[in-house]
Amino acid sequence: MNTHAKPWQGIVLIALVLAALPFAVGLGMGNAWVRVLDFALLYIMLALGLNIVVGFAGLLDLGYIAFYAIGAYLYALLASPHFGLHWPTWAILPLGALVSGLFGILLGAPTLRLRGDYLAIVTLGFGEIVRIFLNNLNSPVNITNGPQGIARIDPISIAGVPLSKPLEFLGLALPGVYLYYYLFVLLALVIIFISLRLEDSRIGRAWxxxxxxxxxAKTCGINVRNVKLLAFAMGASFGGVAGGLFAGFQEFVSPESFSLMESVMVLCMVVLGGMGHIPGVILGGLLLAVLPEVLRHGAAPVQKLLFGKVLIDPESLRMLLFGLTLILVMLYRPAGLWPSATRKRELSA
Amino acid sequence: MNVLLEAVGINKSFGGVQALRDVSLTIRQGEIYGLIGPNGAGKTTFFNVLTGLYAADGGGFSFDGQPLDIAAPHLVAAAGIARTFQNIRLFANMTALENVMVGRHLKSRAGVIGAVLKNAGTRSEEAAIERRAVELLHYVGIADHANALARHLSYGDQRRLEIARALAMEPKLLALDEPAAGMNATETGALRLLIEGLKNDGLTVLLIEHDVKLVMGLCDRVVVLDYGEKIAEDVPEKVRRDPKVIEAYLGGAVA
Known part of the structure; x- marks a missing residue:
């Protein structure tokens, strides 16, 4: 009885913390920070998707954000006045996973023989191609509305209730950012669950x-082509779901959200957290999504306090510290902040 | 005895170097078949062609009565040929147990959906994979190191682990590429017992080896390659006395 009680206690505790978190953050620091949390959850989903490709299968992908873009634009096109389509969320998100997954295979197929640096360059190109397409597909036929992006996207709604409006619940008005938070937590948990299950399986071992x-691996009978494509497709489908959520959450998408810098950011989350180790990747996603915001908001007041005026523009300071952090982590924790036990041994030996 | 593997006129060249020239040989069910020859004779090239890592320029194989598809390594593996490598190729950062579990890939079928749902079928399959892997680690005698990373095992144990991984595929033919290379006398003795045990269990073994004593003592028949050509194929006692073999190893008489 006792042995069974413990994991359940842990789960209940985590559930309570996750449920209470937006209230603690929102009441303590304002709803803008709940929004930061929402974005952190999206990044965690992205990082977990990329972790399958980079962490498990060891395929260095520098264009991963393209799948996020594809999911986001799919949502935008199917649920906005742009084409006058207003598909329901529950239909678009799985479709986004599917379409992104197909694009994952499309990218994977020609790159099967490439490894390491070469693969990185091709995937980097793929990421840029997708962004440039989105930027230019406004003529002769206007599909993506070009650099202006697509606005007035339908908010995500569940059972007819749009998450963008506050919801009266037990006499408590829950703002939209809270509602999105709960949806994102739920989907992030689903993605974590899938990642964990895949890791500890025949497929995960093959990766x-x-x-x-x-x-x-080939001589052990693993069909390397199929298994690699599966990794690309699974990783991309996570990105596609996150992209759809992003579009519905922002109610606006434009190509500039999907720059190379974003791909690099997600890769940093995976590497910094601990490649191939799911808890590490989650930590990496959370830190890299939240810390820049902390710096953005904290840098100016701290400087005023210390020097009486703002010496360095917070925006440049943010990137400076970010770079410094990365270098320090790579120097002192080369396997990532929270590496898997295996990885740690590998790098210390 | 039944023929298990038949190679007919295998050719392979790298640029101007003919690494294999019309090599034909037959391996019978249940025997230990040695493949020997001086350095550069084409032994490993033959292995790589057989297991689909190199594309042959000509010739073909029939295996267990069927033409063998050597277009891709995983097809060869699926047909029932497992191999080890001269310079050990383990999954270095996986545990010994996990290495052997990867070897069960072909004998299990859970896909993404099975893995995510982890239904009864997947669970029992995973349990069976692990059970078999543990058995094999016991069989080759490294069960104590099941949870050690492959890269942390001693050299001899890595060789054994590679054999265990190959055995996990339940092959009809086990191809060992210089399994005794770099081993000391004790380790070689233990390896010999292991291979004899495999034969007693009914497995057919194709063995590349430089340790002539080991080959002569262990093999039922031996083929000798020299400069990519077969120069002899017979029982060890006869091959040992074959003038062409002696010439290939020791150099010909002058004038």
Missing amino acids: VAIREDEVA
Whole structure:
């Protein structure tokens, strides 16, 4: 009885913390910070998707944000006045996963023989191509509305209730950012669950085997082509779902949200947190999504306090500290902040 | 005895170097078949062609009565040929147990949906994979290190682990590429017992080896390659006395 009680206690505790978190953050620091949390959750989903490709299968993908873009634009096109379509959320999100997954295969297929640096360059190109397409597909036929982006996207709604408006609940008005938070937490948990299950499976072992030694994996009977494509597709589908959520949450998408910098950011989350280690990747996503905001808001007041005036523009300071952090982490914790036990041994040996 | 593997006229060249020239050989069910020859004779090239890592320029194989598709390594593996490598190729950062579990890939089928749902079928399959992997680690004698990373095992144990991973595929033919390379006398003795045990369990073994004593003592038949050509194929006692073999190893008489 006792042995069974413990994991459940843990789960209940985590559930309570996750449920209370937006209230603690919102009441303590304002709803803008709940919004930051929402974005952190989106980044966690992205990082977990990229972790499958980079962390498990060892395929360095520098264009991952393209799948986020595809999911986001799919949502935008199917639920906005742009084409006059207003599909329901529950239909678009799975479709987004599917379409992004297909694009994942489309990217994977021609790159199967590439590894390491070469693969990185091709995927980087793919990411840029998608962004440039989105930027230019406004003529001769206006599909993406070009650099202006698509506005007035339908907010995500569940059972007819749009999440953008406050919801009266037990005499408590829950603002939209809270509602999105709960939806994102739920979906992030689903993605974490899928990641954990995949990691500890025949498929997960095949991915890691390919990462460790592709030739040996082949002679063990692993169809390397299919298993790699599966990794690309699974990773991309997570990105597609996150993209759809992003579009519905922002109610606006434009190509500039999907720059190379974003791909690099997500990759940093994976590497910094601990490649291939799911808790580490979650930590990486959370830190890299929240810390820049902390700096953005905290840098100016702290400087005023210390020097009486703002010496360095918070925006440049943010990137400076960000770079410094990355260098320090790579120097002192090369396996990431929270590496898997295996990875830690690998780098210390 | 039944023929398990038949190679007919295998050719392979790299640029101007003919690494294999019309090599034909037959391996019978249940025997230990040695493949020997001086350095550069084409032994490993033959292995790589057989297991689909190199594309042959000509010739073909029949295996267990069927033409063998050597277009891709995983097809060869699926047909029932497992191999090890001269310079050990383990999944270095996986545990010994996980390495052997990867070897069960072909003998299990759970896909993404099975993995995510982890239904009864997947659970029992996973349990069976792990059970078999543990058995095999016991069989090759490294069960104590099941949870050690492959890269932390001693050299001899890594060789054994590679064999265990290959055995996990339940092959009809086990191809060992210089399993005794770099081993000391004790380790070689233990390896010999292991291979004899495999034969007693009914497995057919194709063995590349430089340790002539090991080959002569262990193999039922031996083929000798020299400069990519087969120069002899017979029982060890006869091959040992074959003048062409002696010439290939020791150099020909002058004038």
